Amino acid sequence: MYILKNSIKNLFRNKGRNIIVAIIILSMLTFTAISMIIRNTTDNVIKSYKEQFGSEIYLRYDETKIKEDEKNGGWADIPEISDDIKIKLANSEYLKETMISVIFPSYAKDLKGLDQGKTESNSNIGTAPSGMEGYYEPNLTVYGYNTPDLLKDFKEGKRKITSGKMFTNNDECVVSEDFAKLNNLKLGDKINISDTTKSSEFPPLKLTIAGIYFDSTENKYGYISATTNPRNDIITTYETMKKYQENVAKKNLYTVSTTYYLKNPDMLKQFNKEAHEKGLHKNYMMSTDELSYNKIVKPAESLAKVSNIFLISVLIIGSIILILLSILSIRERKYEIGVLRAMGMKKGKVVRGILYESLITISVCLVIGLSIGAITAQPISDIITQNQQDQNSSFGGIQVNQEKINLSMSYKTVIDVSIIALLLAIISSSVGVLYILRYEPMKILSDRN
């Protein structure tokens, strides 16, 4: 007991030195706490990104492979990927599900599309096939999906079935309220849709309206036409389209696009490997949405990296200062230890006394440091999160629905910081302890006298 009391008194006796030590340890612990908070926050950002987008995989060019090819002379070989391969890849064990979709811009002579005929006013845009000889301008677009469950607009509430139901069987479709109204369509009506060739030799696609949806999505293409107006979207099953192409049209009407959903974002590598083994050309790869990845995850990762480097430098510099300080104060320490030993205090008790001093200093710093950390955690995290979002939306990237990360000082942070504090305590007392363990008291004393 007297050892503890003496340690406490000693802390006050050597106020000057101990205040400097305390300030250093305090700043180290505060930086540690703050940096861990930053880490937790960025980890959360990355995690929430991965949860929302990390398992959504697209087929895209592998730019690095293509550049390699070009560097090795000539043109890179970029063959078209067949629909068969795309669909075959959907059977991977790494996938939770796959969305297969086709787009079929088409023409129905009995129906009118919204904005139909308005293309003329955008005549400076040459891509619209309206003026082409032998073709109609499409007045609607048929979409075929293998499952209605993955339709984003419906999932996010931008589209909603207001009467009838979502298509379930082949040859069923849903149309928008505006489109239905324009054409006086009701549930159960059949519509005939053809391709845009004026001299079509095969019969039209026949669809039955199973549902009508409210649509609040916007024209994404920047010019007004029947093709780009989302109210003209007619949605049916992929099977319907497939059968129509294979059995009726007997010619290519569309290309398949696929979005693969991994069971776990970490399986991307394996999935890529498997895809290439199954015949995916080497200049293609499976990848997440690179753009939003770069906008969201990259900054978070680099922030985490910076804060890590910062933390490590603070810890290293702080430890060096602590060691220097304890070397500078070794004369005092040594004398004190010599006196205590001369009075008959056992080595173990002297060590205990020194450890108590460090531990008391550290505990006080720990309480203050963690409090500072706890108070600043939320503001710091908010600033980081806000920055990430600003950066993201200012680049026009996807808006990640980041839940406001509620950071109270986590249990883990407290433990981590405490472990670091303990290490600091050991560093700051080890020099003195080493002396005690090595010398006879007379040696320690006579060195000074």
Next chain:
Amino acid sequence: MSILKLSNISYQYDGANTKVLKNINFNFNQGKLYTIMGKSGSGKTTLLSIISGLDLATSGEVFWNEKNLKNISRDDYRGKGIGVIFQGYNLLTNATALENIILSMNISESKEIDKKQYALDLLKIVGINRETSDRKILKLSGGEQQRIGIARALSHNPDIIIADEPTGNLDFDTEENIMEILKNLAHNQNKCVIVVTHSKNVSKYADEVLGLTLGNLTKI
């Protein structure tokens, strides 16, 4: 039976080429005050540090109540068996006089109930008043520090008291006073008191005067 027995003690500092102490044999008894005289550098402090278990002899043995110091805890010996008054005081300079004494009593596991009062009484005996007792060692004169060192050596009531120039910094009257205390401890409380000194005046209190010359300890 001798309370302290030196057997063939030799000592050589690391790196030195001659021995400071050569084959010293001597028996110290309770109830007696010894003084050891010798020129500066003759090895008096070295001898005391071996006797007090602060350092180990290069060769030879020290026996305390027939027990070889090598075989017992020298910490316990220092804390309980012996009281040392150092030439350089060796007090905790940032602590007060009173704290120094009480800490020493704590280390020695003193059974005194009111340690503070006991320490204050001791300090009074060596001429340190209450006000001075609460001052930090750093702020005390050499003579005051020396007397606190004496009080500390007595605080755990050891059987052996060793003093290295205990009156070196004291005026004549205080010296007489301190030597009376030490003599009284030897003669009336049956302690073994060993005092290193240059002073003939101090030696006049001795029951036996010893000389340390050329590494040998002899009666004068």
